[in-house]
Amino acid sequence: APMYNQPRQFHLGMFEIGRPLGKGKFGRVYLARERSSGFICALKVLYKSELQHGSGVEKQVRREVEIQSNLRHPNILKMYGHFHDSKRVFLILEFAGRGELYKHLRKESRFPEWKAAQYVAQMASALRYLHRKHVIHRDIKPENILVGIHGELKISDFGWSVHAPNHRRTTLCGTLDYLPPEMVRPHGSGNDNSYDEKVDLWSLGVLTYEFLVGEAPFEDTMVMTHRRIARADMTIPSFVSPEARDLIKKLLVLDPTKRLPLDAVQQHPWIIKHCVKGERATNRDKAKGGE
């Protein structure tokens, strides 16, 4: 029987642990096989000692479990269950057959437009699903996206996701590259620094840029990144097609209400051009070297 028909309570003895798949800021992920069904999954192990109380990380893990367990979408990494022992918390996650997207991006340095467009269409589809459930991801970046066995993207790591609208309390750390102006602006600077799902539209614009260019649009020193985000100050290299440039510029808009909504992203000429259903269309694009 598949994993989700299994009894809801899980324990470590039910799994054979395989090779380590990777490690994040908190915890590691191992390949694992559920003994009775032979079901392959990824087991994320977090040490309770590292989730020190009150730092907000423990709350993030709880939120990650609560949110991700209830999501079902082909471009969102499934969480089948969770359990803990005296020292560790275990998250039973879908195994993504082709691993971490950012490693593919670094290896290829940047993606051809047909591949970037298909990825953006998949991300828009996943974000539409999340936003319909009033979930904001807030941390859309290559490091939080995995690749399934058929090359499809899987958003993972819901540690930063929240229910919209939201007023951020936990201090940000790590790269600012993907954050929209309304999240990097200091507290109380004339805005209630609350925000809604439209933060993910900005991040989708940053992601589109990074897929096509190979680096984030506002990548700079910490201070300069802040300033450039606040002014949407970026330059798009000339090798980026006019259609792709148009989509990036319609997502990286300072005013959240003016950003292109997800249904319009999926209908954008650049997306339609590369994602029209049917083999002929995509093969024709690839034949042209996927310009």
Ligand SMILES: Cc1nn(C)cc1-c1nc2c(-c3cnn(Cc4ccccc4)c3)c(Cl)cnc2[nH]1
């Ligand atoms: C690596 C790798 N190579 N191949 C061929 C497949 C994979 C693969 N990795 C995963 C992974 C995976 C691994 N590391 N990470 C990053 C991480 C680790 C710990 C905390 C937070 C984030 C995710 C997952 Cl969750 C789920 N499925 C995965 N599949």
